Amino acid sequence: MRLSKLFLPITKDLPSDATIKSHQLMLRTGMIKQSAAGIYSWLPLGFKVMKKIEQIVREEQNKIGAQELLMPTIQSAEIWKESGRYDDYGEEMLRIKDRQGREILYGPTNEELITDIFRSSIKSYKSLPQILYHIQWKFRDEIRPRFGVMRCREFYMKDAYSFDVDDESAKLSYNKMFYAYLKTFKRLGLEAIPMAADTGPIGGDLSHEFVILAETGESKIFADKSILKIKLDKYNEDKSSLEKMRNEFSEIYAVTDEKFSKKEFDKKVKKDNQMITKGIEVGHIFYFSDKYSKPLNCFVDTKDGKKTSIKMGSYGIGVSRLVAAIIEAKFLNNKMKWPKSVSPFDVVIIPNFNKNNTENLKKAEKVYEELKKQNIDALLDDTDESMSSKFTKHELIGIPNQIIIGSKSTSDKFEYKNDKDVSSIISLEEIKSKLI
Ligand code: 5CA
Numbered sequence: 001m002r003l004s005k006l007f008l009p010i011t012k013d014l015p016s017d018a019t020i021k022s023h024q025l026m027l028r029t030g031m032i033k034q035s036a037a038g039i040y041s042w043l044p045l046g047f048k049v050m051k052k053i054e055q056i057v058r059e060e061q062n063k064i065g066a067q068e069l070l071m072p073t074i075q076s077a078e079i080w081k082e083s084g085r086y087d088d089y090g091e092e093m094l095r096i097k098d099r100q101g102r103e104i105l106y107g108p109t110n111e112e113l114i115t116d117i118f119r120s121s122i123k124s125y126k127s128l129p130q131i132l133y134h135i136q137w138k139f140r141d142e143i144r145p146r147f148g149v150m151r152c153r154e155f156y157m158k159d160a161y162s163f164d165v166d167d168e169s170a171k172l173s174y175n176k177m178f179y180a181y182l183k184t185f186k187r188l189g190l191e192a193i194p195m196a197a198d199t200g201p202i203g204g205d206l207s208h209e210f211v212i213l214a215e216t217g218e219s220k221i222f223a224d225k226s227i228l229k230i231k232l233d234k235y236n237e238d239k240s241s242l243e244k245m246r247n248e249f250s251e252i253y254a255v256t257d258e259k260f261s262k263k264e265f266d267k268k269v270k271k272d273n274q275m276i277t278k279g280i281e282v283g284h285i286f287y288f289s290d291k292y293s294k295p296l297n298c299f300v301d302t303k304d305g306k307k308t309s310i311k312m313g314s315y316g317i318g319v320s321r322l323v324a325a326i327i328e329a330k331f332l333n334n335k336m337k338w339p340k341s342v343s344p345f346d347v348v349i350i351p352n353f354n355k356n357n358t359e360n361l362k363k364a365e366k367v368y369e370e371l372k373k374q375n376i377d378a379l380l381d382d383t384d385e386s387m388s389s390k391f392t393k394h395e396l397i398g399i400p401n402q403i404i405i406g407s408k409s410t411s412d413k414f415e416y417k418n419d420k421d422v423s424s425i426i427s428l429e430e431i432k433s434k435l436i
Contacts, residue, residue, distance in 0.1 A: 001345070003381045007044050009033075010393065020216045022327035023148035025336060029397055031323070038145025038153030045344050045397070046323060050156065052342040053188060053322050054135055057158045060184040064176040064237065066131040066160050071113050073137050077103035079112040083295050089201060092140045106139035109202065111292045111314055114161045118310070119298035125165040128300065128310070129173055133160030135319060149320050150280070151218070156320035162313045165300060167289065170311040174206065174287050175242035177315045178249075181210050181283050182232050188322065189339025190329055192282060193227055194249055195219075198258035202314060204288025209256055211279035214328040221279045223254035224269040280325045287313040336398030337419055345379040346435055347371065348399045352387050352406035360405045367403060367414065370428060376435050403431060 009030035018024045026032045031046025042050060058068065077095070080086035094106040107113065114132060122128070135158045145152050162173035178194065185192035190212050197209040211219050227249070235245040253268045265274065290309035292298070299307045318325075330337050338344065349371075351364035364380060371378045379399060381390055387406065394402065400419035408415040408425055416431050417423045 001377075001379050003379055004383050006379070009043065010396075017146065018148065020147050020150070020328065021331050022150065022216075022324035025327055025331070025396070026148055026324065032149060038142060038151075040149055040152060040154070042320075048344045049326075049338070049342055050320060050323050052344075053326075054156070054158075054319050056187050056341060057184055057317055057319060058135065060180045060187070061131075061133050061158065061160060063183075064131070064180045066133045066180075068134060069132055070134050071107075071110055071117075071136060073107055073139070074104050075107045075110075075113050077105055079116050079296070080105070083112045083115075083292050085112065085201070092142065094139045094141050107136075108138055108140045109314070109316070110134070110136075110159055111161065111202070111312070112296065115292045115296045115298050115310075115312070118163055119293075119296060122163070122300060122310075124301050125303060125308075128163055128165045129169055130163045131160055131173060131177075132163075133158060133315075147216070147218075148324055150324045152320075155318060158317040158319055160315040162315070164311045165302065165308065167311055170287060170289070170313060172239055172242065174285065174313050175239075175246050176237065177285055177313070178208065178246060179232075179235065179237065179242055181285065181315075181317070184317070185210060185212070185282065186232065187341055188326060189341060190282070190326065191228065193221070193223060193254055193279070195221060195223065195254045195256050196259050197256045197284065199286055199288070202286045202288065203291045204286045204313075206287040208285050209281045210283035210285075211256070211281050212325055212329050213277055213279050214325070215278055216328055217278040217280040219279050219281050220257040220260075221254070221275065221277050222256075222260045222265055223275045224252045225273045225275045227252045227254045280321070280328060281318070282322055282325050283315075283317045285313065285315040330398075335395050337400055338398045340400055340419065343400055344397070345399050346377045347401040347403060347431075348379045348381060348394055348397075349403045349405065350381045350387070350390055350394065352404075354384060360409075363409070363414075364403075364405045367405070367428060371432070371435070374432055374436065376432065401435060 014024055014027055030043050032040045035041050077086055093108055096104050098104055137154055138157045139154050142153055164170035164173055192210040192212050194208045195211055197207045199207045235241045289311050293310040293312055298310050302308050349364045349367055351360040353361040368378055368380045402417040404415040413425050413427050416426055
């Protein structure tokens with residue numbers, strides 16, 4: 001993509017409510033535009049990052065055998081009345097009447113709808129276990145939407161639902177998801193800590209929030225620092241390995257606000273190992289057994305000919321929130337740096353040229369074409385701004401690799417700067433090998 005053609009409405013005008021870095025940067029670089037309170041349009045740069053995150057989330061869900069489907073954003077009120085949550089959910093639910101006067105709603109989550117899909121088709125234990133997921137917009141009429149896409153009203157979420165015949169097998173589904181989450185966040189360049197959490201309006205008694213450390217986060221964290229040292233590499237998807245992994249995490253104290261007890265914290269964690277800080281909740285998983293399957297009559301036949309209610313869990317990741325969360329976690333010294341896996345472009349090519357001397361631009365065009373052939377997604381800065389204003393702009397956008405074509409480059413070597421800002425003069429072949 002040529003920068004001169006990219007729809008990138010960079011702006012200096014920030015609204016007064018943009019108080020945190022990610023919100024400011026996403027508006028400044030034209031990644032998003034607010035369309036109403038807590039409702040945003042995703043412009044090309046922001047949309048590209050979100051789609052990359054979505055794809056990583058999808059790949060890790062598929063790896064544990066979860067199957068993707070797509071449910072609508074609009075749901076009928078009927079199933080929510082059946083589960084008993086229609087009244088309980090309160091004002092966060094956006095309730096609508098269609099022209100026939102029928103009650104419908106914009107889904108804040110999908111436990112009821114997925115249970116309805118399941119109960120009409122699955123009748124026997126032989127078809128279990130199953131994990132289904134979708135990646136879809138949700139709406140919650142938050143009292144105080146704030147921090148841009150971090151806490152908004154319309155947001156993009158991956159929500160998965162597991163269906164098992166008994167508690168033991170349901171626990172395996174929970175553990176698989178726990179593992180998939182840790183792997184997903186790692187691929188996104190994030191260190192997410194699983195914290196024992198409250199279940200709120202979703203229900204159940206087993207739940208973990210996945211939280212990344214950030215001063216601007218809204219979740220309060222109380223943990224033993226040693227949780228940061230657990231290595232995931234030694235585990236795999238086998239049942240026993242997953243159980244060991246969960247045990248290793250469970251033995252270490254790490255809880256959110258609602259679960260916190262000072263007495264227990266002081267008893268279990270030595271003073272110098274205590275970590276009290278803030279974080280951003282990027283994922284949340286729940287096991288609630290038959291909380292929805294029972295009222296919604298979702299039963300299967302068991303091996304010995306009896307009927308049992310299906311045991312269910314649900315598992316969310318805030319895909320749109322992650323875009324902001326990654327910015328909060330990675331922003332350093334006034335510079336933005338996207339992790340390679342979700343960067344909007346692999347590399348930016350910055351030639352130093354002007355109207356009277358376009359030699360470097362021509363070189364840059366050649367490099368751009370070469371990279372394209374290798375499927376390297378490059379952004380070519382072909383605008384005729386000064387080098388210093390170009391650099392400022394690219395620090396803001398945060399593409400982790402730069403090829404600078406100016407006084408330091410020769411006929412076949414170019415200045416290359418990596419994500420750690422280390423600069424070297426190397427050939428295009430060498431640059432390519434670093435980018436692939
Ligand atoms: N049904 C369950 C699991 S699928 C559920 O809805 N869980 S949740 O309420 O915890 O939401 C899942 C994730 O969505 C959260 O961890 C968070 O990352 C994201 N999320 C929730 N509310 C918002 C919001 N208002 N704005 C942006 N992201 C949100």
